[in-house]
Every structure is written in C-alpha cells, then in structure tokens.
Amino acid sequence: xxxxxxxxxxxxxxxxxxxxxxxxxxxxxxxxxxxxxxxxxxxxxxxxxxxxxxxxxxxxxxxxxxxxxxxxxxxxxxxxxxxxxxxxxxxxxxxxxxxxxxxxxxxxxxxxxxxxxxxxxxxxxxxxxxxxxxxxxxxxxxxxxxxx
Amino acid sequence: xxxxxxxxxxxxxxxxxxxxxxxxxxxxxxxxxxxxxxxxxxxxxxxxxxxxxxxxxxxxxxxxxxxxxxxxxxxxxxxxxxxxxxxxxxxxxxxxxxxxxxxxxxxxxxxxxxxxxxxxxxxxxxxxxxxxxxxxxxxxxxxxxxxxxxxxxxxxxxxxxxxxxxxxxxxxxxxxxxxxxxxxxxxxxxxxxxxxxxxxxxxxxxxxxxxxxxxxxxxxxxxxxxxxxxxxxxxxxxxxxxxxxxxxxxxxxxxxxxxxxxxxxxxxxxxxxxxxxxxxxxxxxxxxxxxxxxxxxxxxxxxxxxxxxxxxxxxxxxxxxxxxxxxxxxxxxxxxxxxxxxxxxxxxxxxxxxxxxxxxxxxxxxxxxxxxxxxxxxxxxxxxxxxxxxxxxxxxxxxxxxxxxxxxxxxxxxxxxxxxxxxxxxxxxxxxxxxxxxxxxxxxxxxxxxxxxxxxxxxxxxxxxxxxxxxxxxxxxxxxxxxxxxxxxxxxxxxxxxxxxxxxxxxxxxxxxxxxxxxxxxxxxxxxxxxxxxxxxxxxxxxxxxxxxxxxxxxxxxxxxxxxxxxxxxxxxxxxxxxxxxxxxxxxxxxxxxxxxxxxxxxxxxxxxxxxxxxxxxxxxxxxxxxxxxxxxxxxxxxxxxxxxxxxxxxxxxxxxxxx
Ligand SMILES: Cc1cc2nc3c(=O)[nH]c(=O)nc-3n(C[C@H](O)[C@H](O)[C@H](O)COP(=O)(O)OP(=O)(O)OC[C@H]3O[C@@H](n4cnc5c(N)ncnc54)[C@H](O)[C@@H]3O)c2cc1C
Numbered sequence: 001x002x003x004x005x006x007x008x009x010x011x012x013x014x015x016x017x018x019x020x021x022x023x024x025x026x027x028x029x030x031x032x033x034x035x036x037x038x039x040x041x042x043x044x045x046x047x048x049x050x051x052x053x054x055x056x057x058x059x060x061x062x063x064x065x066x067x068x069x070x071x072x073x074x075x076x077x078x079x080x081x082x083x084x085x086x087x088x089x090x091x092x093x094x095x096x097x098x099x100x101x102x103x104x105x106x107x108x109x110x111x112x113x114x115x116x117x118x119x120x121x122x123x124x125x126x127x128x129x130x131x132x133x134x135x136x137x138x139x140x141x142x143x144x145x146x147x148x
Numbered sequence: 149x150x151x152x153x154x155x156x157x158x159x160x161x162x163x164x165x166x167x168x169x170x171x172x173x174x175x176x177x178x179x180x181x182x183x184x185x186x187x188x189x190x191x192x193x194x195x196x197x198x199x200x201x202x203x204x205x206x207x208x209x210x211x212x213x214x215x216x217x218x219x220x221x222x223x224x225x226x227x228x229x230x231x232x233x234x235x236x237x238x239x240x241x242x243x244x245x246x247x248x249x250x251x252x253x254x255x256x257x258x259x260x261x262x263x264x265x266x267x268x269x270x271x272x273x274x275x276x277x278x279x280x281x282x283x284x285x286x287x288x289x290x291x292x293x294x295x296x297x298x299x300x301x302x303x304x305x306x307x308x309x310x311x312x313x314x315x316x317x318x319x320x321x322x323x324x325x326x327x328x329x330x331x332x333x334x335x336x337x338x339x340x341x342x343x344x345x346x347x348x349x350x351x352x353x354x355x356x357x358x359x360x361x362x363x364x365x366x367x368x369x370x371x372x373x374x375x376x377x378x379x380x381x382x383x384x385x386x387x388x389x390x391x392x393x394x395x396x397x398x399x400x401x402x403x404x405x406x407x408x409x410x411x412x413x414x415x416x417x418x419x420x421x422x423x424x425x426x427x428x429x430x431x432x433x434x435x436x437x438x439x440x441x442x443x444x445x446x447x448x449x450x451x452x453x454x455x456x457x458x459x460x461x462x463x464x465x466x467x468x469x470x471x472x473x474x475x476x477x478x479x480x481x482x483x484x485x486x487x488x489x490x491x492x493x494x495x496x497x498x499x500x501x502x503x504x505x506x507x508x509x510x511x512x513x514x515x516x517x518x519x520x521x522x523x524x525x526x527x528x529x530x531x532x533x534x535x536x537x538x539x540x541x542x543x544x545x546x547x548x549x550x551x552x553x554x555x556x557x558x559x560x561x562x563x564x565x566x567x568x569x570x571x572x573x574x575x576x577x578x579x580x581x582x583x584x585x586x587x588x589x590x591x592x593x594x595x596x597x598x599x600x601x602x603x604x605x606x607x608x609x610x611x612x613x614x615x616x617x618x619x620x621x622x623x624x625x626x627x628x629x630x631x632x633x634x635x636x637x638x639x640x641x642x643x644x645x646x647x648x649x650x651x652x653x654x655x656x657x658x659x660x661x662x663x664x665x666x667x668x669x670x671x672x673x674x675x676x677x678x679x680x681x682x683x684x685x686x687x688x689x690x691x692x693x694x695x696x697x698x699x700x701x702x703x704x705x706x707x708x709x710x711x712x713x714x715x716x717x718x719x720x721x722x723x724x725x726x727x728x729x730x731x732x733x734x735x736x737x738x739x740x741x742x743x744x745x746x747x748x749x750x751x752x753x754x755x756x757x758x759x760x761x762x763x764x765x766x767x768x769x770x771x772x773x774x775x776x777x778x779x780x781x782x783x784x785x786x787x788x789x790x791x792x793x794x795x796x797x798x799x800x801x802x803x804x805x806x807x808x
Contacts, residue, residue: 015807017803022220026220029247029248030218030244030247033218033247033251036251037252038252038253041253041255041258041259041261041262044262044269044806045248046269046803047219048778048794049777049791050779052779052782053778053781053782053791054782055796056782057796057800058796058799061803062803062806062807065803065804065806065807066807067806067807078663083660083668083744084742084744085744085778088779088782088783092782
C-alpha cells in the first residue's frame with residue numbers, strides 16, 4: 001500500500017501515525033489488544049518515552065512523507081510518568097494547530113489525546129474516531145512532498 | 149555494512165492466526181540492511197532465543213529486530229537474548245504485532261500489511277542504533293529522614309536496624325509528632341503516650357540514629373545514592389551536651405503564660421521549656437521570641453539557677469552538611485484552619501467550640517485538666533457534647549474535597565470517652581457518612597453507638613451562644629426534620645492538611661506535590677512509597693491523610709525501599725538518557741528549566757578557537773538524575789540534545805519508513 005500512488009484514489013485508505021508515550025497511551029493500546037477490542041487498521045504507532053519527547057519536526061516530517069493524520073497520545077494531565085512532559089506536548093500541540101489553521105491546513109489532521117494505561121476502550125475508540133475524522137478530510141495533498 | 153536479523157514471532161496462533169508471519173519475514177528480507185529474516189513459533193521460548201544466537205553466528209548479524217508482543221513485557225528478555233548472542237543489547241529494536249495488530253484486527257491482508265509496515269519501521273530504527281553501556285554510580289550508605297513523627301521514627305528505626313546510619317531531622321524541639329499528644333488510640337484504646345514514648349526513646353538510643361531536633365533541612369543537592377544535605381540547627385540557647393535535663397530552669401522561668409502548641413493551645417508553658425515531660429531529647433530549649441533575656445536583656449534567671457552552666461544566651465544557628473544515599477519524607481500533617489473558613493461555627497469566637505486535637509488534650513491525664521473533660525470557658529464539666537464531623541473534609545466549597553480518613557474513628561473514640569467519663573452525659577454526633585474501613589474499626593463504632601451515643605445524619609448549619617449554652621442547629625436528613633441541641637461543648641473533627649511548609653521542603657528536596665499539597669507518590673497503586681525522584685521515599689500523613697497503623701506500615705515500607713538503595717555499594721543506571729553535543733550547545737539553558745528532575749546544569753567548558761582558549765557554558769546531564777523522558781530534547785533550540793535509544797535520527801527513520 002503506497003500512499004504516494006495517485007491512481008489508487010478509489011482504494012485510498014487514510015494512513016495515520018500515532019506517537020504514544022510508553023507509560024500511558026502505549027499501555028492503553030496494549031490493553032485494547034489484550035481485550036481484543038477491534039480497531040480500524042490505519043494507525044501505526046511509534047513508541048516514545050513521553051509525549052513531551054515528540055519533536056514538532058517529527059510531525060512535520062510525517063506529513064511531508066505523506067501521512068494523512070497524526071495522533072499524539074500521552075498520559076492524562078497530572079498523571080505524566082515524568083510529571084510534566086504532557087504539558088509541553090499540549091502546549092506544542094496548541095501552537096501547531098494554530099499554525100495549521102494559519103497556513104490553511106485543517107487542524108483536525110493533528111490530534112492530541114490523553115489515554116491512560118487503564119483506558120483500552122478509550123484507546124480503541126480514539127483510533128476509530130481519528131480514522132473517521134481523517135477519512136472525512138481526505139488524503140493529505142497540501143503538505144506532502146511531491147518528488148516523484 | 150550493517151547486518152540486521154529480523155525474527156517474526158507467531159506466538160503460537162496468537163499472531164499467526166491473523167498475520168501471515170511467513171510473508172512478513174519474506175518481505176522483511178527485502179528491507180535495506182536486513183541480512184537474515186525468519187519466522188518462528190515462540191520467540192520468547194528457549195529455542196526461540198537460541199535461534200537468535202545461531203543466526204547471529206551463521207549470518208554475522210550485528211543488529212536484531214524482534215516482531216512479537218508488546219515491548220512493555222518482553223523487551224528485557226530479548227535485550228538479554230541479544231546480549232547472549234554477543235551483540236550489544238541496545239543494538240536491538242522490538243515491534244508489537246500482537247497487541248497492536250493480530251489481537252485487534254481480523255482482516256488478514258490488512259493486518260499483514262500493517263505488520264510489514266511496523267517491521268520496516270523497526271528495521272529503520274535499529275539501523276541507527278549505537279552500542280550503549282550501563283554506567284554505575286556509587287552509593288553513600290546513610291539515610292536522611294525528615295520529620296520525626298511516628299512515620300519518621302518507624303522509618304529511622306527500621307533503616308537503622310538494617311545496619312545503616314540514619315540522620316533524623318525534626319523541626320520541633322522534640323520528636324514524636326502528633327501521636328504523643330493523643331490520649332488513647334483507636335481501635336484498641338491503648339494509651340498513645342505509652343506506646344509512643346518508648347518508640348521515641350528507642351529512636352534516641354539507637355546507635356545508628358543521629359537526631360537533630362529544632363532543625364530544618366535547608367538545601368539538598370545531588371541525586372540517588374549521592375545527596376548532599378545542609379541542615380540548619382537552630383539556636384537552642386542551651387548546651388545539650390552539658391544540660392542534664394533536671395528542669396530547674398523551667399520551674400524558675402518567670403514567663404509562664406506562653407500557649408503551648410503541644411497542648412493545642414489549651415495549656416501554657418515557660419520561655420525555656422520542654423514541650424512535655426517525656427520529650428526527646430529530654431532537655432529544654434529557649435524560645436527566643438518570648439525570653440526576657442534574649443529580647444530585653446533582663447532576667448537571666450535560668451542561667452543563674454542552672455547547676456551545670458548549660459545556658460548559652462549567645463548560641464547561634466549552626467549549619468551541618470551530610471552526605472546521604474536515600475531520603476525518607478515524613479513531615480506529617482496539620483489541621484485545617486477552620487476558624488478562617490467556618491463562619492457558621494463562629495470563626496473561633498466561642499471558646500467552647502474546640503477541635504478534636506484539643507479534646508485529646510482535655511481527656512489526657514497528662515493534659516492541662518489532668519484528664520477531666522472541662523470546658524475552656526468556665527472550667528465546668530459539660531453534660532451535652534456535640535461532635536461535628538467533616539469540618540473542612542468532603543467540603544470543596546469551604547475546605548477540601550477529600551475525606552480525612554481518621555475523623556470517623558477518632559470521633560467515635562471521643563464520643564465513647566465522653567460517655568465513659570461524664571455521668572448523665574448526652575453525646576450527639578453530626579455526620580455525613582460513617583466510614584470505618586479498617587481492622588476492628590466497624591466493631592469499635594458499633595460499640596460507641598451501643599454506649600448510647602446519638603448519631604444524627606446531617607450537617608450543622610449554625611452555632612451561636614445563648615447564655616452559657618451553645619445552640620447547635622442542624623438537620624436530621626434521615627428524618628427530614630430540623631434539629632436543635634443546646635450544647636455545653638462542641639468538638640469539630642477538622643480535616644487533615646499537609647503540614648505547614650511542606651510545599652517548600654518538597655521543592656528543596658526536589659519532588660512534586662499533588663493538588664491538595666500532599667506529597668505525590670510515583671504511582672497511586674503500585675508505587676505508593678516512592679516519589680518521581682529516585683531515592684526519595686514517602687511515609688505517613690505527608691502523602692495523604694492516614695491513621696497510625698497505616699502510617700507505621702508506610703514508615704516500615706519506606707525504610708525497606710531506602711534500605712534496598714543502601715544495600716549496594718553502587719548502582720547501575722539505564723543508558724537510555726539524554727546527551728549533549730557540546731559543540732552545538734549554545735548554553736541557553738532552556739532545558740534546565742524544563743527538566744522535571746533537575747538533571748541538567750550549565751557547566752563551564754573551555755575550548756580552543758582561533759588560537760585562543762575561550763570558556764563557555766553548555767548543558768550537562770547528570771546520569772544519576774536523568775530519567776530519559778526526552779522533554780529537553782524536543783525543547784532544545786540548537787539541536788544539541790538527543791535522547792539515547794530514542795534519538796531524533798531513529799524516530800525520523802521510523803517516520804520515513806512508514807511511508808516508503
Ligand atoms: C484528633 C486526632 C486524633 C487521632 N487519633 C488517632 C487514633 O486514635 N488512632 C490512630 O491510628 N490515629 C489517630 N490520629 C491520626 C494520627 O495523628 C496520625 O496518623 C499520625 O500522627 C501521623 O503520623 P506522621 O508521622 O505521619 O505525622 P505527624 O505526627 O504529623 O509527624 C510529623 C512530624 O514531622 C515534623 N515536620 C514537619 N515538617 C517538617 C520539616 N519541614 N522538617 C522537619 N520536621 C518536620 C513535625 O514537626 C512532626 O513532628 C488522630 C488524629 C487527630 C487529628
């Protein structure tokens with residue numbers, strides 16, 4: 001499945017990258033698995049120690065590479081394993097959304113959620129919801145590098 | 149050339165039922181850098197791990213990727229397998245095709261594609277790994293305990309019994325905390341002082357324990373195993389090395405009307421004083437603010453009468469520095485300042501509205517009334533006593549949202565004591581709920597009800613004075629009718645709050661507090677005794693409201709944790725931490741403020757440039773403190789910081805690989 005082939009328009013499936021912190025949201029994803037909670041297969045997870053580790057350049061690069069949506073998931077505010085990392089993530093996220101809005105990209109392409117290690121259902125629901133949101137927005141054309 | 153080996157696990161049929169593992173392995177063989185790729189039924193089993201070893205030998209692999217279950221479970225297993233195969237354990241990447249693929253999808257084609265993507269990402273990541281080594285830091289075999297209540301004493305005794313020296317710092321002139329103030333303790337009603345003062349004495353006499361009373365911790369530097377602590381020993385004006393504790397000075401001191409905080413304000417003391425007769429150390433100090441010699445240079449009686457010449461009016465504060473390897477916080481609690489919040493109870497203007505702690509002193513045989521319950525206003529025995537629970541607790545408008553946990557039980561105790569001590573008494577308890585979870589607690593409460601104590605479910609809305617009676621108005625919500633009691637004494641069960649200055653000491657030691665100011669445990673369920681700062685542990689009511697059994701248990705628990713740290717000469721540290729590229733670092737210091745562990749400092753380096761030696765400042769990571777969250781890395785403006793094991797290059801490679 002290559003998102004870059006433009007003739008695959010009909011078969012287009014959103015490709016979504018999720019950054020999950022090791023302690024909460026990745027554990028939430030694990031729990032969803034343990035509970036066998038079915039989810040759309042569009043999300044690929046990159047495990048990071050903390051949502052505060054997510055550098056804006058990772059997100060930009062993902063969009064340039066042709067990803068249709070990015071989810072950054074961390075611990076609930078106040079529950080960060082590293083006490084404050086998710087606050088930085090939240091601040092960056094808000095800034096990012098404003099930049100997206102400003103440059104004419106739907107801010108919904110970048111989503112931010114707080115999911116604990118006990119919230120398997122919430123993780124699965126988030127994957128479904130984000131997949132539907134991105135599907136509704138259609139393929140990411142504006143941000144991706146066209147070098148083919 | 150890097151040579152990656154990829155191992156795809158079936159996990160029996162857990163993965164293989166949905167993912168075509170053979171195809172994943174075949175596809176992986178085509179990824180750049182992959183020299184070998186295979187699927188196997190159980191990678192975590194011994195034969196699976198042997199497979200890695202054999203493949204490394206036969207195919208000269210130098211990096212390993214395992215696609216199986218969650219790395220949160222088996223990453224350590226496969227790191228070890230990698231190491232056993234002769235490869236640095238950090239030249240390894242793991243991807244999760246079970247919890248994140250086979251268990252959540254049914255479409256075999258799509259699941260297999262997803263697994264291939266994930267393996268491609270892991271291969272891209274592992275190509276950018278470098279060998280990492282664990283480092284080791286030395287451990288100072290001494291513990292610091294801050295706060296000398298029952299929690300702190302228990303912790304100090306257990307650590308000391310374990311064979312390690314302990315320094316106990318208490319800011320009051322005596323150790324003991326609240327427990328020696330109490331009369332009897334629920335649920336067994338044994339005399340509090342009788343079980344507490346022997347503990348105080350053993351703490352004092354233990355050869356491994358050094359106590360600093362009337363002292364505070366002023367500064368803490370360093371990290372687990374290597375804390376440097378500065379203690380301020382406040383001036384005592386009495387040389388405790390010479391003083392015999394005979395007490396003559398106290399009997400002669402002319403200033404006798406100073407409210408004694410040990411009596412919860414119900415009794416007085418002198419300016420040179422011991423808080424109570426069994427204080428530890430059993431020697432007085434001078435309260436400088438109330439001493440006529442120290443304030444007005446008059447009097448000087450104590451020096452005149454002291455048979456050993458121990459009085460030292462020119463005594464000064466002293467700073468003491470010690471090195472410790474672990475710290476136990478045991479600073480306890482204070483009571484909610486109800487007078488500031490509860491206008492309906494008179495803001496403290498009625499002398500016969502008192503707190504539970506004051507009631508403890510009234511029933512205590514060594515208290516100001518020698519154990520006779522006499523009301524403060526006129527010294528008469530009250531016949532009708534009203535107890536009001538949840539004053540400041542479970543009241544997020546005027547007080548705190550949380551339950552203080554001890555009040556239901558101590559109010560039952562007080563009500564029982566009132567019935568027991570006062571003939572023809574009439575005792576009423578206003579309550580919201582009765583919470584008596586604990587061994588023997590419910591039985592205790594039921595006995596109190598059988599004693600004839602009248603429990604009324606409802607809140608008191610107003611108290612006012614009429615003649616020598618306190619009119620208490622409330623509602624019985626079970627009967628749905630208004631209640632009025634003409635009381636002689638009202639006792640408020642006020643909420644437990646963090647002790648004064650606990651936020652400051654948390655900041656000094658370097659860990660966080662929760663929304664109510666109690667010390668934040670590292671995990672509410674699984675790590676209740678630890679803080680986020682390695683080597684700093686919690687005991688007692690400083691972590692949240694608690695009774696004595698729970699406090700003592702936590703004291704022992706924190707001691708076990710601290711002893712585990714002290715049991716080693718050195719400890720290994722995880723290499724997955726931040727690193728600085730000095731050449732790129734601009735020394736802006738943004739990372740210093742971001743780090744929640746105070747692991748980053750600016751240090752001066754010198755370098756040669758244009759034939760001259762110049763000095764400049766760069767960030768420097770303390771490997772003992774850094775926990776590897778990576779917040780500093782994402783915030784670094786010049787790109788000088790990186791997180792080992794999760795480098796920018798590695799994550800970028802994963803991102804790129806997703807869209808190949
Ligand atoms: C009215 C009342 C009745 C009670 N009755 C019972 C009962 O019958 N049974 C029962 O199980 N529990 C009872 N309790 C609860 C009991 O008091 C607590 O569980 C217990 O005292 C908690 O011990 P601790 O060591 O954590 O705190 P504390 O007893 O508060 O001790 C903390 C110590 O730390 C010191 N400290 C504080 N800050 C610093 C600092 N910065 N530096 C140095 N030292 C510091 C304080 O001076 C104090 O000595 C009662 C509580 C109240 C209010």
